[in-house]
Amino acid sequence: MLVPVLAIGGLGVVAVMGVVAAFVITGWIGQPIPVLGFEQTFDQPIDFPHTVHASLKQLDHVPADGQAMEGLGLDCTFCHRTVTTQANAGVPPVGFCATCHQVIGADGNPQLDILRDAADIIGDDGPEPVNWQRVHRLPDHVRFVHEPHIRYLTANPSEVKNTTDGVATGPSGVCSTCHGNVAAMEQVEQVEPLKMGQCVDCHRDNGAPTDCVACHH
């Protein structure tokens, strides 16, 4: 009697230790556990495909109403307007999307109708903002500024990492260093860890400040 109980008990202990170890290891690496559904993507109010807008390649994505298409190959800075000048890259207002989508895309396309409703083109509840979910978010005690990075990487293309399916020249060519190949993403996800180690490694290699106060103040 005693032996099986011990065996089962021992198994339980091993199982618990295994789960704890999994948490510790994944915590250490800084990656959430995918099995438990913690992925670095969020359901957005509109399924906005970066592929369609930013890629230059033939796409798998077929719009609800259209035929298979090539990406539009828009510059990242076309939509993320303040990325070259300010701390935040910024996400365009609905009115900006509407300049195209007032006419582009068939009526009744469910995703575009959410957009048109928000831009007050259809429906009669007035204009309202789209509550995009933030994907990349550093803790509040870190100050990240896009401007110096875009400026430096544009001037030093040898430091750029990862490739992009979109426009590869100018400011749009450097985003992949930290954001991966966004132009190939149906749904934006965080691919680089963007932990302090990565920031400081690059800063050290490129003569950028590594003083704590540069990032923490």
Next chain:
Amino acid sequence: MATAEFGSHNWGMVVDVDKCIGCNACVIACQAENNIPLNSQDRVERARTISWIRVERYWEGDFPDAKARFIPIMCQHCENAPCEPVCPVYATYHNSEGMNVQVYNRCVGTRYCANGCPYIVRFFNYWEPVWPESLRNHLNPDVTVRSRGIMEKCSFCVHRIRRESRSARSAGTEIADGAVQTACSSACPTSALNFGNFNDPDSKVSKMKEDKRHYTLLDQFGTDPNVIYLAKIDADKKVGSGAAASHD
């Protein structure tokens, strides 16, 4: 010389006490700029207020010849800071730009530094900071909101320094003298507070600190502050008041 490179500056302040009229504009400006929690009556009564800069008022002489004197006091950014060696986690240190820096996320709240500071310019967050709903959108996005259990103090408005440094690098120029102003110095109506780079011999502050009225607070401790005071000129006295007398 002044370039936008990190570490090529020695930031400091010259406070001309003679010009201070005790208006407290600097205190308000600092409070708003740096997301400092509101000092409610309850906190004042418990002597747990936070105020990175304060204007001390004291009386000189006896009634009826008493004179009101004011002196603004903020973190002195000492070269030999008593607060630094006592920190067990290296959350406060002297950086290469002459500033005493507090890294909030590194801080574990031992409060040793505050006990070590002779100027009483370090403040502990005894509570989670709260603002009334109407002020929520007034928070400065460039400054971290400190949570409960963290030590904080004047940062010389380092976010403004970093911002000017970035725009200078972006424009390919140097940081011009006077381009960086702290919240307090830009609010001061009489230019009693002056901020600048001591490494540049031609900067306004470098010239001001050559004034023979200069002195530093609690000189006897040898803290070697980066905040220099210029003594009050008193028409009734031959020499300036305060520690400046010892320099003559």
